[in-house]
Amino acid sequence: MTDGTLETVRLGDTGPEVGVQGLGCMGMSFAYGPADAEQSRAALERALDLGVTLFDTADSYGAGQNETFLAPFLGKHRDAVVIATKFSLTIPPDDPTRRIIRNDPPYIRQAVEASLRRLDVDEIDLYYMHRRDVNVPIEETVATMAELVREGKVKHLGLSEVTGDELRAAAAVHPIAAVQSEWSLFSRDIEAGVVPAAKELGVALVPYSPLGRGFLTGSFTDADRDLGQDDFRRQQPRFTGGNAAANAALLEPVRAIAAARGASAGQIALAWVQQRAAVHGLPVVPIPGTTKPHRVAENTAAARIVLTDEELASLEPIAARVAGDRYADMSFTSAGRE
Numbered sequence: 001m002t003d004g005t006l007e008t009v010r011l012g013d014t015g016p017e018v019g020v021q022g023l024g025c026m027g028m029s030f031a032y033g034p035a036d037a038e039q040s041r042a043a044l045e046r047a048l049d050l051g052v053t054l055f056d057t058a059d060s061y062g063a064g065q066n067e068t069f070l071a072p073f074l075g076k077h078r079d080a081v082v083i084a085t086k087f088s089l090t091i092p093p094d095d096p097t098r099r100i101i102r103n104d105p106p107y108i109r110q111a112v113e114a115s116l117r118r119l120d121v122d123e124i125d126l127y128y129m130h131r132r133d134v135n136v137p138i139e140e141t142v143a144t145m146a147e148l149v150r151e152g153k154v155k156h157l158g159l160s161e162v163t164g165d166e167l168r169a170a171a172a173v174h175p176i177a178a179v180q181s182e183w184s185l186f187s188r189d190i191e192a193g194v195v196p197a198a199k200e201l202g203v204a205l206v207p208y209s210p211l212g213r214g215f216l217t218g219s220f221t222d223a224d225r226d227l228g229q230d231d232f233r234r235q236q237p238r239f240t241g242g243n244a245a246a247n248a249a250l251l252e253p254v255r256a257i258a259a260a261r262g263a264s265a266g267q268i269a270l271a272w273v274q275q276r277a278a279v280h281g282l283p284v285v286p287i288p289g290t291t292k293p294h295r296v297a298e299n300t301a302a303a304r305i306v307l308t309d310e311e312l313a314s315l316e317p318i319a320a321r322v323a324g325d326r327y328a329d330m331s332f333t334s335a336g337r338e
């Protein structure tokens with residue numbers, strides 16, 4: 001970042017060149033309570049102005065609403081935007097705590113057509129399997145995804161929340177550009193198996209929830225007290241009850257570094273992800289989510305921050321002390337199957 005816009009990085013050995021930070025668009029339609037559509041549109045434009053090119057959505061975000069919301073933005077800037085979406089997960093509207101996961105070939109074919117239609121594009125730049133359906137061999141899922149590449153419906157393939165072994169099996173079928181998994185100061189389980197496998201295979205990491213779903217910024221400290229009834233974070237054990245208070249106290253070193261540098265706690269969290277990936281020798285494109293243009297500017301500016309060894313050392317113990325899992329049901333995550 002030299003002139004205020006982001007530098008770029010190749011998304012793994014086979015993927016596209018993108019800005020070193022992406023934008024998570026989920027919150028514009030889903031999960032964290034109502035969002036202001038006009039502000040969200042401004043956030044998309046601001047991101048592109050600042051060098052963000054990877055925009056992240058999924059068919060499950062608001063049951064297709066997030067993809068539909070992004071369509072006009074894509075229509076306006078198709079050549080500049082790398083659009084990533086995902087299949088496999090359905091969240092029944094009458095029970096948002098349930099997850100239905102399907103990775104069988106007929107389902108994937110139906111899902112890709114629906115995403116193409118909602119996004120109003122001819123081709124999806126990066127198509128992820130969102131969650132693993134353990135009843136379907138991953139080779140079968142990836143073989144179907146590879147057919148979509150050959151048919152020109154999809155350019156690059158990605159996988160979310162896969163284990164290191166699942167990634168190896170998938171990459172033997174077709175090159176995988178990126179793995180999208182949770183990675184932050186609070187969530188480091190992927191460093192054991194997934195990150196080394198990605199490094200070995202030339203796959204980039206796209207860390208989701210790099211701000212710990214906002215918790216690392218200090219914007220909320222207790223989901224039950226601070227967030228709306230339908231906010232997804234109320235389902236996450238680490239943000240509720242006694243865990244929330246204990247975890248908020250862990251953020252003291254983040255706040256201290258931020259105060260000393262005149263930065264925000266969120267910027268320190270984002271700088272940490274970039275530097276942690278560099279330690280592992282991996283290309284990384286975190287996708288912080290925000291619905292607000294001024295926060296896009298704040299988050300992208302974090303790419304200019306280089307933490308010292310002393311600062312990194314003070315942040316090192318945090319993740320191991322976090323109380324409570326990142327999901328109520330960890331079987332849907334890589335850590336739950338490793």
Ligand SMILES: NC(=O)c1ccc[n+]([C@@H]2O[C@H](COP(=O)([O-])OP(=O)(O)OC[C@H]3O[C@@H](n4cnc5c(N)ncnc54)[C@H](OP(=O)(O)O)[C@@H]3O)[C@@H](O)[C@H]2O)c1
Nearest residue numbers: 024025026056208209210211212213214217288289290291
């Ligand atoms: N593959 C998967 O399974 C998976 C799972 C979860 C998410 N994702 C993807 O990853 C993206 C990012 O993850 P996420 O949205 O869950 O979590 P996140 O990026 O860690 O945090 C987002 C939250 O932080 C707030 N925020 C953002 N920037 C801020 C700032 N500078 N100061 C204060 N608050 C700030 C946002 O609120 P405002 O909107 O009010 O700014 C939002 O509530 C999602 O949008 C989605 O595309 C993927």
